[in-house]
Amino acid sequence: MSYQLETAxxxxxxxxxxxxxxxxxxxxxxxxxxxxxxNQVREVRLHIVEFRGFERFIQGRPYWEVPVMVQRLCxxxxxxxxxxxxxxxxxVVGAAKLPPTAEKIRRxxxxxxxxxxxxxxxxxxxxxxxxxGFDSDLAKRNIVGxxxxxxxxxxxxxxxxxxxxxxxxxxxxxxxxxTGSIPGGVNKAVxxxxxxxxxxxxxxxxxxxxxxxxxxxxxxxxxxxxxxSFGICRSNMMSLVGADGDLDFYHGSLRARDSNGGIxxxxxxxxxxxQYLQEEVKPWSYMKFPFFTALGKENGWYKVGPLARVxxxxxxxxxxAEIERREFADYCGGAPMHAPLxxxxxxxxxxxxxxxxxxxxxxxxxxxxxxxxxxxARETEGVGVIEAPRGTLIHHYRVDxxxxxxMCNLIVSTTHNNQAxxxxxxxxxxRYLQGKEIxxxxxxxxxxxxxxxxxxxxxxxxxxxxxxLAVELIDAEGVRVHAASRDGAGxxxxxxx
Amino acid sequence: xxxxxxIFAVGNRSRGDDAIGPxxxxxxLPWLGAAARAHEFELIDDYQLQIxxxxxxxxxxxxxxxxxxxxxxxxxxxxxxxxxxAAGSSSTxxxxxxxxxxxxxxxxxxxAPPAFVLCVRGxxxxxxxxxxxxxRAHAQAAWEQLTRLCRRPDAARWRDxxxxxxxxxx
Numbered sequence: 001m002s003y004q005l006e007t008a009x010x011x012x013x014x015x016x017x018x019x020x021x022x023x024x025x026x027x028x029x030x031x032x033x034x035x036x037x038x039n040q041v042r043e044v045r046l047h048i049v050e051f052r053g054f055e056r057f058i059q060g061r062p063y064w065e066v067p068v069m070v071q072r073l074c075x076x077x078x079x080x081x082x083x084x085x086x087x088x089x090x091x092v093v094g095a096a097k098l099p100p101t102a103e104k105i106r107r108x109x110x111x112x113x114x115x116x117x118x119x120x121x122x123x124x125x126x127x128x129x130x131x132x133g134f135d136s137d138l139a140k141r142n143i144v145g146x147x148x149x150x151x152x153x154x155x156x157x158x159x160x161x162x163x164x165x166x167x168x169x170x171x172x173x174x175x176x177x178x179t180g181s182i183p184g185g186v187n188k189a190v191x192x193x194x195x196x197x198x199x200x201x202x203x204x205x206x207x208x209x210x211x212x213x214x215x216x217x218x219x220x221x222x223x224x225x226x227x228x229s230f231g232i233c234r235s236n237m238m239s240l241v242g243a244d245g246d247l248d249f250y251h252g253s254l255r256a257r258d259s260n261g262g263i264x265x266x267x268x269x270x271x272x273x274x275q276y277l278q279e280e281v282k283p284w285s286y287m288k289f290p291f292f293t294a295l296g297k298e299n300g301w302y303k304v305g306p307l308a309r310v311x312x313x314x315x316x317x318x319x320x321a322e323i324e325r326r327e328f329a330d331y332c333g334g335a336p337m338h339a340p341l342x343x344x345x346x347x348x349x350x351x352x353x354x355x356x357x358x359x360x361x362x363x364x365x366x367x368x369x370x371x372x373x374x375x376x377a378r379e380t381e382g383v384g385v386i387e388a389p390r391g392t393l394i395h396h397y398r399v400d401x402x403x404x405x406x407m408c409n410l411i412v413s414t415t416h417n418n419q420a421x422x423x424x425x426x427x428x429x430x431r432y433l434q435g436k437e438i439x440x441x442x443x444x445x446x447x448x449x450x451x452x453x454x455x456x457x458x459x460x461x462x463x464x465x466x467x468x469l470a471v472e473l474i475d476a477e478g479v480r481v482h483a484a485s486r487d488g489a490g491x492x493x494x495x496x497x
Numbered sequence: 498x499x500x501x502x503x504i505f506a507v508g509n510r511s512r513g514d515d516a517i518g519p520x521x522x523x524x525x526l527p528w529l530g531a532a533a534r535a536h537e538f539e540l541i542d543d544y545q546l547q548i549x550x551x552x553x554x555x556x557x558x559x560x561x562x563x564x565x566x567x568x569x570x571x572x573x574x575x576x577x578x579x580x581x582x583a584a585g586s587s588s589t590x591x592x593x594x595x596x597x598x599x600x601x602x603x604x605x606x607x608x609a610p611p612a613f614v615l616c617v618r619g620x621x622x623x624x625x626x627x628x629x630x631x632x633r634a635h636a637q638a639a640w641e642q643l644t645r646l647c648r649r650p651d652a653a654r655w656r657d658x659x660x661x662x663x664x665x666x667x
Binding site: 054056057069072073078120124143144147148151154155157158161162165175176177 | 509510511512542543544547548549551552592596599600603604606624625
């Protein structure tokens with residue numbers, strides 16, 4: 001665990017390269033590199049414009065509006081916010097335990113979200129780098145390039161995502177802006193016809209998900225030296241785990257391991273998260289840096305998301321995904337894997353688990369039930385934690401006597417991975433950029449490392465004409481000596497004025 | 498029977514002028530009902546264009562994409578778009594309209610239906626902001642164009658109504 005390359009000595013005398021914005025991640029990210037006169041990397045930072053102001057957006061609203069409103073925070077994982085808010089507000093309405101039908105419908109919605117999000121990331125964000133190479137032709141290295149060169153892979157990616165969206169539509173009422181989950185339960189049952197519609201395709205979906213695990217395994221086998229070391233950053237890991245240490249995306253207790261796999265804490269009721277986690281503010285980034293209180297800022301940072309979850313749990317409670325988890329563990333030789341490219345492998349294991357879980361839930365008649373919500377004695381505070389596609393998502397609210405939200409605290413998945421992403425790109429910069437002239441292909445190595453974490457930086461503003469990527473080289477006197485740009489259609493201009 | 502025309506409106510209602518597209522679509526729904534034309538149009542409202550939207554083009558004879566634009570000439574641009582092999586965005590996993598058409602062409606191995614973009618100039622995109630005054634005026638101009646389009650949903654007629662050749666046109 002190191003803060004090397006976070007802040008250079010004598011920063012004013014160094015050359016600055018900015019990657020603004022990071023491509024194929026959601027929202028606005030910027031990487032700055034400071035190089036000395038010999039192109040030696042002296043400082044590397046990932047800056048992110050994240051959920052600033054989101055808490056204020058929520059405060060003052062009636063609590064029952066919150067599960068719907070929070071979906072507007074993010075166009076990428078609105079269902080995760082919808083459910084995390086609902087779980088927190090379950091406590092406010094006194095629903096200590098949901099009716100089985102409600103919990104299973106929420107689970108179905110959530111696992112549909114995991115399936116579609118992981119499919120999109122692997123087939124359309126990760127695959128261009130993995131299938132074509134990190135410094136391959138930029139014109140091909142995108143979603144459309146995958147569709148051209150690997151049409152069947154692309155078609156499966158589209159249909160996997162579409163299936164996940166259908167699960168969300170049926171359980172949330174609508175695919176976008178759904179209202180299905182409410183404080184205390186859900187407001188919509190699943191009909192037999194809807195269940196049968198999904199059952200028709202689920203076996204194909206499980207099969208394609210299994211094929212996707214095999215595809216990423218083959219890629220690892222073809223180049224283990226790259227996959228096992230690229231951007232490696234040893235760290236602690238954290239996730240929810242379910243009963244008996246099972247992988248569980250919807251509910252459980254907090255568990256953390258150190259970089260060697262030893263347990264740091266386990267069985268922690270997530271309502272007490274603030275006793276275990278703190279956030280550091282650094283002057284150069286809008287995004288905070290969380291750490292485990294007991295270990296302090298320097299040693300307490302951690303990873304979340306698929307790589308953490310699959311290694312943090314004791315088992316996966318569906319058979320095909322459990323076989324794949326064991327094979328992954330064997331590949332790692334009994335020690336935790338810390339190389340970011342392994343996020344792709346574990347993400348596909350999770351996608352397979354999501355598909356299997358959806359299949360099991362569709363065969364469970366409880367999802368057809370009519371007991372949809374419970375309430376009890378009112379409380380003034382609630383904490384909801386869920387494992388979103390990108391990692392642990394925390395929603396914490398206080399509600400006043402007028403039913404208005406008086407306090408809101410959100411810790412989103414990408415924030416947990418802030419230090420890990422910074423460490424990964426520092427490793428990549430040292431390994432690949434040291435002493436070299438910067439090219440688009442080399443810069444993409446930095447972006448590949450970031451994309452492994454599937455960060456969500458957005459949210460959801462996207463108007464046509466936005467999100468170019470610009471790189472500037474600035475000399476020691478602060479004069480721009482070279483500039484390059486990549487527009488929203490992917491064209492790279494190495495000599496942009 | 499599936500409607501022959503699909504209209505996508507893209508944007509986040511809580512992000513200032515990004516709401517232009519969804520708000521135009523919201524206004525269009527009762528207008529189509531009153532005109533007894535609702536059965537001809539499928540209306541799809543989403544945050545971003547994504548790969549699965551390509552599947553919504555199946556069996557359509559015409560497609561329209563409504564979005565807010567940052568540097569779009571005021572008040573709006575209306576133009577035809579076609580599938581473009583180089584339309585994959587390297588900036589995000591969201592797709593451009595050209596990208597959606599290209600994904601359709603690749604996975605369906607068929608030509609996409611004639612498609613058009615109605616891009617309305619936006620000014621402010623902050624979280625929690627409403628529409629700016631300028632965007633309201635742009636949206637009103639775009640509304641008049643939108644109702645002209647819906648009165649005669651015909652590709653040849655829509656080409657006549659284009660006010661720019663669109664990006665990439667010769």
